[in-house]
Amino acid sequence: MAKLHFVDEDRTFEIKPGQNILEVALDNGIDLDHACGGVCACSTCHVKIREGFDLFPEAEEDEEDQLDNARDVGLNSRLACQCVLQEETGQVIEIDVPFWNVNLVQEGPEAARESH
Numbered sequence: 001m002a003k004l005h006f007v008d009e010d011r012t013f014e015i016k017p018g019q020n021i022l023e024v025a026l027d028n029g030i031d032l033d034h035a036c037g038g039v040c041a042c043s044t045c046h047v048k049i050r051e052g053f054d055l056f057p058e059a060e061e062d063e064e065d066q067l068d069n070a071r072d073v074g075l076n077s078r079l080a081c082q083c084v085l086q087e088e089t090g091q092v093i094e095i096d097v098p099f100w101n102v103n104l105v106q107e108g109p110e111a112a113r114e115s116h
């Protein structure tokens with residue numbers, strides 16, 4: 001198990017192998033958008049992983065395509081629903097949730113484009 005620390009809220013939760021970041025956030029009341037329900041069909045669950053980036057498998061093409069629609073994407077950007085912890089580790093994973101995430105379902109793709 002590892003610890004997931006949501007930096008902005010300064011709250012820390014356990015994450016077990018097989019769980020993804022979105023699941024842990026929602027189970028613990030962290031307000032993280034997830035317009036597509038966690039199936040890699042939006043970019044609203046965009047997070048930035050400050051520490052522990054390598055504990056998750058590399059992003060696949062679908063995820064990278066969705067991240068192209070997210071605002072302010074950086075090298076440490078991921079979709080929370082696609083970040084499944086792979087193995088036991090005692091590490092603390094530091095997560096930033098960008099507050100400016102654009103909800104494509106509510107606002108449409110034009111909003112995302114304008115926000116770049």
Ligand code: FES
Binds near residue numbers: 035045079
């Ligand atoms: S919730 Fe839609 S891609 Fe993660």
